[in-house]
Every structure is written in structure tokens, then in C-alpha cells.
Amino acid sequence: MVLNCYPQCPEPDLTLGMPSHSDYGFLTILLQDEAEGLQVLHEGKWITVKPLSNSFVVNVGDHLEIFSNGRYKSVLHRVLVNPSKLRVSVASLHSLPFDAIVRPSTKLLNEANPRRYKDTDFGSFVDYISTCDSKEKSFLESRKLS
Numbered sequence: 001m002v003l004n005c006y007p008q009c010p011e012p013d014l015t016l017g018m019p020s021h022s023d024y025g026f027l028t029i030l031l032q033d034e035a036e037g038l039q040v041l042h043e044g045k046w047i048t049v050k051p052l053s054n055s056f057v058v059n060v061g062d063h064l065e066i067f068s069n070g071r072y073k074s075v076l077h078r079v080l081v082n083p084s085k086l087r088v089s090v091a092s093l094h095s096l097p098f099d100a101i102v103r104p105s106t107k108l109l110n111e112a113n114p115r116r117y118k119d120t121d122f123g124s125f126v127d128y129i130s131t132c133d134s135k136e137k138s139f140l141e142s143r144k145l146s
């Protein structure tokens, strides 16, 4: 579980609370407070996820995209800072043990829907983020079969 705290920022155009990323893992269940900040990338545009009281935001993560062979998309999201309010969110990250291998479910694969992702485990994620190359591709992009 991750507790994020974004202090109010007088110049919100100069920074981000959290840069654009997708979540590693299967599902993230997120509780945000009433201060706006979370945005998801939808059809090339950043859309603010309006806080809704007594509700959770559920994010599909990279593993679910891989397991579903791309049927469910791991959405890119980011957090803006708020000019007047401190913002707090609680993210509950749901995934498999570090040594488990995630791959597209064989039940979903056939000639019309061939496998689109490589086998993936925590080691491949660590290898990816620890290389010094410039990161033009996301980790998820690096797991796609061409």
C-alpha cells in the first residue's frame, strides 16, 4: 500500500505531483481525497478523474494487460499538483509474488488472437528500470512482441 501526499504548490504549471506512468501489477485500488489532481490519458488527452466521495478508482495495471493479451489496457496516468490544497491518496497495489511469471492466458489465444506479450516477471522489470538507456519506451511497451 502506498500513501501519497502532494503539498499545495503555488506554481502548478512548473511541476507534476507524479509523472506519467502505468502501474506495475494487476490492479490498483485508489482512494483519493476531495482535491483534484489525478489525470488519465484517454484518446491522446489528459482527463481529470473527478473525486467522488465514498468511492474507489480502480486502475488496470501492466500485468492485467499482459494476462488479457491486450484486451484490458493499463492506462497511463499522472498527478497534477493543486495550487491551493494539499492532496492525499492511498493506493492499494494488487499483484503476484515477485517470482511469479505473467503471460497471456492461453484461453484467450487462437489464430485470430495471437500472443502479443512476452513472459514477464519482477526480474524483467528490475532489469528494465536499471539499464542506463534513455527510456523512450515504457516497461509495458518493452514486453510487447513485435
Ligand SMILES: O=C(O)CCC(=O)C(=O)O
Residues within 6 Å of the ligand: 002, 004, 018, 023, 030, 032, 037, 038, 077, 079, 088, 089, 091
Ligand atoms: O495520487 C494518485 O491519485 C495516484 C497515485 C498513483 O498513480 C500511484 O501511486 O501509482
Ligand SMILES: [Fe+2]
Residues within 6 Å of the ligand: 021, 022, 023, 028, 077
Ligand atoms: Fe499509479
